[in-house]
Amino acid sequence: MSGQASAAPLLELRQISRQFGGLQALSEVSFQVEQGEIFGLIGPNGAGKTTLFNLLSGVTPASNGTIHWRGQAMQGLSPDRHNRLGIARTFQNLRLFTGLSVLENVLVALHRQPQGGKLDALLNSSRFRRRQSELRERALQLLEELGLADQAHRQASGLAYGDRRRLEIARALATAPALLLLDEPAAGMNPREKEQLCELLAQLRQRHQLTLVVIEHHVPLLMQLCQRLAVLDFGRLIALGTPEQIQRDPRVIEAYLGGSR
Ligand SMILES: Nc1ncnc2c1ncn2[C@@H]1O[C@H](COP(=O)(O)OP(=O)(O)OP(=O)(O)O)[C@@H](O)[C@H]1O
Ligand SMILES: [Mg+2]
Numbered sequence: 001m002s003g004q005a006s007a008a009p010l011l012e013l014r015q016i017s018r019q020f021g022g023l024q025a026l027s028e029v030s031f032q033v034e035q036g037e038i039f040g041l042i043g044p045n046g047a048g049k050t051t052l053f054n055l056l057s058g059v060t061p062a063s064n065g066t067i068h069w070r071g072q073a074m075q076g077l078s079p080d081r082h083n084r085l086g087i088a089r090t091f092q093n094l095r096l097f098t099g100l101s102v103l104e105n106v107l108v109a110l111h112r113q114p115q116g117g118k119l120d121a122l123l124n125s126s127r128f129r130r131r132q133s134e135l136r137e138r139a140l141q142l143l144e145e146l147g148l149a150d151q152a153h154r155q156a157s158g159l160a161y162g163d164r165r166r167l168e169i170a171r172a173l174a175t176a177p178a179l180l181l182l183d184e185p186a187a188g189m190n191p192r193e194k195e196q197l198c199e200l201l202a203q204l205r206q207r208h209q210l211t212l213v214v215i216e217h218h219v220p221l222l223m224q225l226c227q228r229l230a231v232l233d234f235g236r237l238i239a240l241g242t243p244e245q246i247q248r249d250p251r252v253i254e255a256y257l258g259g260s261r
């Protein structure tokens with residue numbers, strides 16, 4: 001492990017590849033994400049975007065290459081360890097506890113945070129009860145921020161699709177991440193909800209000092225939201241730059257923005 005953490009980017013991918021049998025899902029992808037950035041990830045279906053998030057969150061190992069977090073290689077770390085380092089994500093196919101209430105969904109995520117007190121829990125001590133009420137406060141505050149406070153006691157299965165996506169974000173934020181990976185957060189939202197989500201993400205970044213990496217097919221939303229974007233096509237990084245640079249890039253236009261697919 002190198003000792004130059006302070007000068008290093010928050011996240012750095014070096015020549016990342018991932019095969020599934022004969023399929024090359026990612027090929028030698030390299031880029032960096034700086035602290036505080038909102039970074040977009042786009043590309044056609046099957047380009048490798050979710051696979052990249054699986055690598056960044058420790059769900060799947062890379063076949064080749066290394067990922068560095070604050071200058072240190074993250075090889076072989078579990079999803080839980082990634083989470084404790086400060087990396088949280090949402091899933092393209094939502095992973096809520098649909099049988100629990102909206103509030104309980106956030107509480108479950110908060111309870112995963114390290115905290116002493118198994119003995120306290122057993123004894124139901126006053127310290128334990130105080131902790132429970134603090135967690136409840138915190139959960140309600142997160143729901144408030146995500147515009148879900150008025151639905152706190154509703155069963156998660158009863159939420160509208162856009163609200164479910166925001167609940168996923170609340171759950172990810174409960175782990176107090178430095179880096180939040182959002183896999184198609186605006187999928188299924190109407191244009192007005194997409195616009196509001198954009199504003200919400202910018203606010204959350206400020207309030208929680210977040211760095212964001214956002215996968216999204218709705219390109220205008222990303223162009224508005226992100227400082228920089230990376231474009232994947234068949235597992236390869238075909239462009240990296242500001243929204244203006246990406247929009248003008250002939251390879252991106254061919255593969256994604258204006259191509260025949
Ligand atoms: N666990 C797996 N086993 C085998 N193949 C996989 C696995 N995960 C992903 N793939 C394949 O890797 C390629 C990239 O998939 P990935 O889900 O990363 O694409 P994506 O860019 O997120 O696409 P979409 O926009 O449709 O979500 C696809 O061809 C997919 O079928
Ligand atoms: Mg995907």
